[in-house]
Amino acid sequence: MHEVMQRWFDRHAAELVQVSRTLWERPEASEQEHFACRTLSGLMAEHGFTVAALPPAGLDTAFEASWGSGAPHIGFLAEYDALPGLSQETSPRPEPIPGQAFGHGCGHNLLGTGAAGAAIALRAVMEAEGLPGTVYLYGCPSEEVMMGKIIMTQAHVFDHLDAAISWHPGDRNRASEESYQAMLSMEYHFTGKASHASMAPQEGLSALDAVELMDVGVNYLREHVPPGGQIHYVILNGGEKPNIVPEKASVWQFIRANTAADLRRIAARMDDIAAGAALMTGTSYTKKIVTGCNETKIVPALVDVMHQVMTQEVMPPVWSPEEEAFSRRLLESLELRVPEHPLHGGVSAPKGETIDILGSSDLSNVSYVVPTCMLFSACYPMGTPNHTWAVTACAGHSIGQKGMLYAARVMAAIGLRLTRDPVLRQAVRTSFQEALGETRYAPVNI
Numbered sequence: 001m002h003e004v005m006q007r008w009f010d011r012h013a014a015e016l017v018q019v020s021r022t023l024w025e026r027p028e029a030s031e032q033e034h035f036a037c038r039t040l041s042g043l044m045a046e047h048g049f050t051v052a053a054l055p056p057a058g059l060d061t062a063f064e065a066s067w068g069s070g071a072p073h074i075g076f077l078a079e080y081d082a083l084p085g086l087s088q089e090t091s092p093r094p095e096p097i098p099g100q101a102f103g104h105g106c107g108h109n110l111l112g113t114g115a116a117g118a119a120i121a122l123r124a125v126m127e128a129e130g131l132p133g134t135v136y137l138y139g140c141p142s143e144e145v146m147m148g149k150i151i152m153t154q155a156h157v158f159d160h161l162d163a164a165i166s167w168h169p170g171d172r173n174r175a176s177e178e179s180y181q182a183m184l185s186m187e188y189h190f191t192g193k194a195s196h197a198s199m200a201p202q203e204g205l206s207a208l209d210a211v212e213l214m215d216v217g218v219n220y221l222r223e224h225v226p227p228g229g230q231i232h233y234v235i236l237n238g239g240e241k242p243n244i245v246p247e248k249a250s251v252w253q254f255i256r257a258n259t260a261a262d263l264r265r266i267a268a269r270m271d272d273i274a275a276g277a278a279l280m281t282g283t284s285y286t287k288k289i290v291t292g293c294n295e296t297k298i299v300p301a302l303v304d305v306m307h308q309v310m311t312q313e314v315m316p317p318v319w320s321p322e323e324e325a326f327s328r329r330l331l332e333s334l335e336l337r338v339p340e341h342p343l344h345g346g347v348s349a350p351k352g353e354t355i356d357i358l359g360s361s362d363l364s365n366v367s368y369v370v371p372t373c374m375l376f377s378a379c380y381p382m383g384t385p386n387h388t389w390a391v392t393a394c395a396g397h398s399i400g401q402k403g404m405l406y407a408a409r410v411m412a413a414i415g416l417r418l419t420r421d422p423v424l425r426q427a428v429r430t431s432f433q434e435a436l437g438e439t440r441y442a443p444v445n446i
């Protein structure tokens, strides 16, 4: 690692740990991350970055911090929202913090702070060496509700970047080749006609019947979706009382698929089913698209450079006996297998191909418009499920903090390679265009 970068991390590691812990202590809901937004943008301003609010489509808790001028343009992506129901002490047993509803059960306190550290460390080298270019930290709110980067991508916030670099806390160290699924979140609201269910049922048109018939149709559709396709739903409103024919009823549907094209095919069938349910019941319906994202485009050239950095330049953390003991107790509490060394120490090798995985991320939309990469850094024991109290515990513990510092160093080093090397930037651009092929960005939620 570059000497100036190394020195920057040596001097500022404790500051980054402190910031991540401050965010951990004040977890905030998606769209409400005012404290985290202020804390991280304040950190950037203290380190000489120009901070601007990013208000596209009313994202109050988004920001852009930039330093430098002109090309190349290297962006780091920060997230900082927390999850409900996952309040937890830094304890290896379930122990919610009294009076606290939210918790960083996805480790976004680490994610946001690590990305900030990477941007500042890159700036330190650019300044020391007089390198041309601009480094950005994008504060991307509301990831857990699949909003921030969808809206920001739509507002062309990222278009000028040579690369977008991100990371996520995980249970292993690896450059991500994983493509998250495309996803659509939609509400169908049916309207019928209320009537007394006993005295005048013939006058009523049941919106609940429409919801139930739609769900039956959707459940028959399951067999015929493309491989990887998934459908999940909940009924939002099933009427008021059994003796009133429900005038209003609503169902909230999620669709996921390995590609945006597959997703659109399933969505079109779902719309037909809704129309059929309305026809069968004499009701009408409206559809509201809540949000949606595309699948992730993996850029092999960026995976390669990331893996090189992770194996040749920045070494993964060495875990202390206390951290291993904490991890063993945590896995025991989760009733999971306890390996001799529960914390990942090496770096998993890339497979050399895009791997379709379940779940969705708003990072995917960014990956359609600029070359994007992400690493996973071990921030909790192997096998720990994400979005659990156990992740909240580790996100406030030295285990997560060490994982964060490792990720920050890797991202900063990648940023420096890209900033310095026009040949590498061109190779990344070519690799990105090959990954896109004929596909052009069209957001699935519009």
Ligand SMILES: [Zn+2]
Residues within 6 Å of the ligand: 106, 107, 108, 143, 168
């Ligand atoms: Zn997350």
